Amino acid sequence: MSAYQPLELGTPGKAACPDQYSQLSTLYCPSAVKLTIQTSLAGVYLTFGTGIGGVQWGVEEPYMPVTGSITRSFDAVRVRNLVAGQAAQVLLIPVPE
Numbered sequence: 415m416s417a418y419q420p421l422e423l424g425t426p427g428k429a430a431c432p433d434q435y436s437q438l439s440t441l442y443c444p445s446a447v448k449l450t451i452q453t454s455l456a457g458v459y460l461t462f463g464t465g466i467g468g469v470q471w472g473v474e475e476p477y478m479p480v481t482g483s484i485t486r487s488f489d490a491v492r493v494r495n496l497v498a499g500q501a502a503q504v505l506l507i508p509v510p511e
Contacts (some may be wrong), residue, residue: 421441423426424503433494439492442469442490443510444466447486447487447511449508450483450505451476451482453479456497457476459477459493460491461493463491463492463493479502486501
């Protein structure tokens with residue numbers, strides 16, 4: 415079991431959470447089974463994806479500022495601001511199987 419790098423956006427010294435999905439706001443984590451999420455200042459959309467090499471993205475899921483865990487199988491996750499121009503602070507930590 416190997417750990418994945420967390421994705422941190424919007425905090426001092428880190429890039430801002432974007433209004434549109436980008437490589438910067440996408441985390442590839444094959445065979446992850448849980449996501450620890452911490453958001454503040456504004457809401458975000460998360461999209462979970464499955465597949466290696468050609469990710470199939472699911473529907474956008476809105477999250478207001480929250481701290482918690484989401485349990486599901488996924489290979490990638492991406493994040494963007496819920497409202498354009500209202501930058502969130504985001505920390506995403508995927509957990510491998």
